[in-house]
Amino acid sequence: MRKSSFLVLFLVAFGLTAQAQDKDQVIENMIKEAKENSQLKKLAYEVTDLIGPRLVGTPQMQKAHDWAVDTYAEWGIEAENEQWGVWRGWERGVSHIDLIEPRVVSLEGMQLAWSPSTDGPVTGEVVIVPDLEDSVAFQNWLSNEVEGKFVMISMMQPSGRPEYNWKEFATEESFEKMKKDRQEAAEAWADRIEKTGYNARSLPAALEEAGAAGVVASYWSQGFGVQKIFSASTKNIPMVDIALEDYGMLYRMVENDAKPKLRINAESKELGEMPTFNTIATIKGSEKPEEYIILSAHFDSWDGGTGATDNATGTLVMMEAMRILKKMYPNPKRTIIAGHWGSEEQGLNGSRAFVEDHPEIIENIQAVFNQDNGTGRVVNISGQGFLHAYEFINRWLEPVPQDVRRHIETTFPGSPAGGGSDYASFLAVGAPGFSLSSLNWSYFNYTWHTNRDTYDKIVFDDVENNVILTAILTYMASEDDQSFKREKSILPVNPRSGRQMTWPNQRNATRRGMLD
The missing domain is CATH 3.50.30 (Glucose Oxidase; domain 1)
Incomplete structure (x- = not known):
């Protein structure tokens, strides 16, 4: 072998080794930051205890949006509240229900x-x-x-x-x-x-x-x-x-x-027409800024409790992952967006509006990672019907620590969700949206839309687990030399109807909620 050829091979091998070492170091730094400098409890206290439930159209929802923008600013991340509609404004007051006879x-x-x-x-x-x-x-x-x-x-x-x-x-x-x-x-x-x-x-x-x-x-x-x-x-x-x-x-x-006789005092205020927003935070890409990874979680909640596991925990995962990425990976190859959606509870309205309003982003999405269903550690990721999801998801999961990855089952190619949470808004237009689906923790009986969905139900070890997973998936998706292949698989026959399943259709966002 000629010396010049040997030198070229050596430099290539050295470059690949250095690149692998750089990747390992970034991931190691992110894990260390998540474990040793976690902001999760502080963020959870501020959004659940101080701000409280985030019902669309309420002053508390507006406070939450403003809080998120201010928090991102403290971390050096650009963020804004993007209006997509209006809603009936209402504010809860005191409820007092007394039996007075017998x-x-x-x-x-x-x-x-x-x-x-x-x-x-x-x-x-x-x-x-x-x-x-x-x-x-x-x-x-x-x-x-x-x-x-x-x-x-x-x-x-x-x-x-x-x-x-x-x-x-x-x-x-x-x-x-x-x-x-x-x-x-x-x-x-x-x-x-x-x-x-x-x-x-x-x-x-x-x-x-x-x-x-x-x-x-x-x-x-x-x-x-x-x-x-x-x-x-x-x-x-x-x-x-x-x-x-x-x-x-x-x-x-x-x-x-x-x-029996009751005396009921139910105080509330009608506030007229209130603007509704998505909070959008952005870390601009350096090499492929027109391609996007979206960290997705709905921000609103019902207001029986404080919306802790539905969906403050998903919100915290995406915010904390963004903080860590900004600190340890400040110049990503692709643009990273955190989308904190409004009015998911009334029909995925915030994310549907974003999909309608930003076709230039939608057509260039590398991946959407959505977390919604409670405080538990992620235990399932489906390929959502994309033929090549196996190739990409497994590659992005590869460097995830074993103590995080061992809990996760993957299903490929899977079938696209028609609803349930905001990733479905992206799937409906053929964009690769993936649900980071969580362990149950008695979610549907005890915290989903209930009066007991409060801070004390958060399992912070599991939320930290999900932060590490999300940060690494985002880093790997950003660094991937390939753009996600959107080819769809042939969907199976529905065993109930006997008919072949079809890809879900896009639905319009409700832009005037409870006003007409």
């Missing part, structure tokens, strides 16, 4: 989101939607029995103990009897509501028109002390959710003709 006790409950204010305490007798023959009989009841009363519209649960608790302690016969009683009670209640001629959504409006003082519901989440808190469907009278335990007590009092 005895006095304050009950556990709260007004639902966008509930009308009572403008001071309102007192009235409590009644239950009756089990009548048909809608004609129900209309007669509406005309004669509703005015000035609080109407209970939810079934009474046979037991406040979750099924897993029964399964652990009950005899087999008792457990089966409980499940049968629950099923029969649910079916009977559904039949009762159907015979009114209304459904769960339209019934409150009918009660309001008939002169009810308020609507009382109880949406149990099948966990000890946990209620789902969604939105009111009344325009002028309060709609409240009362915890299973107190709701059952009221129900039994009505059934036994004790004629």
Whole structure:
């Protein structure tokens, strides 16, 4: 071999070795920063305890957007609040629900989101939607029995103990009897509501028109002390959710003709038309600035708790990953964007608006990494139907530490999600969006849209795990010599319908929420 050829080979080998060493050093530095200088608890405290829940259209949502921009600025990262629409403005105040007859006790409950204010305490007798023959009989009841009363519209649960608790302690016969009683009670209640001629959504409006003082519901989440808190469907009278335990007590009092009375004070403010935003943070690429990696997490929440695991934890993962990337990888090859979306809870509206408004970004996305479903460590990544996802995802996962990677199952090519979280907005236009899907931690029963979704439910070890994973995936996707190949796989046959599955369609964002 000639000396010149040998020298060339040596320099190439040396360059590749140095490049590998540089990569290893960057990743090592990111892991060390995540473990030894974590900002997660500070960020979690600020966004959940200080700002609180982030319902779209509320001042708290605006405070959160401004806080994120200011926090990014402290880290030397450019960020802005990008308006994409307007929403009905509303602000929650005090909820106080008191039983005043036949005895006095304050009950556990709260007004639902966008509930009308009572403008001071309102007192009235409590009644239950009756089990009548048909809608004609129900209309007669509406005309004669509703005015000035609080109407209970939810079934009474046979037991406040979750099924897993029964399964652990009950005899087999008792457990089966409980499940049968629950099923029969649910079916009977559904039949009762159907015979009114209304459904769960339209019934409150009918009660309001008939002169009810308020609507009382109880949406149990099948966990000890946990209620789902969604939105009111009344325009002028309060709609409240009362915890299973107190709701059952009221129900039994009505059934036994004790004629219970409630005093409800539900304070809230209507704020008119409020702007809605996405917070967009950017670390500009140095070699391929027109190609993008997007770190995706919705910023808004329901407001029964403080939105800690849905989705402050996803937000924290993306913010902390951005901080670490800026510090340890300040000049990425591709542009890195963090998208903190508004109004995901009402239909992925913030991310859908971003997709509609930024076609120049969408067509050049290398990857979207989205985290939403709770505080748990990531345990699954699907290829979302992209034929070559196996090649790219596995390459990006390769340097992830074993104590992080060993928890993760991958599915290739997978099938594209049509909804569920914001990565679906990108998939619908053929952009590579991937869900970093988390371990459950009793998410759906205990924290998803509930009054218990609070700071104390965050598992910071798992969130740190996800920060390390996200930072490394982003670094590897940015440094990859290849751009992601968007060729789609042939989707399988749906076993339920027997028809071949199709790629999800793009849906428009709602730009005027609850205003028309």
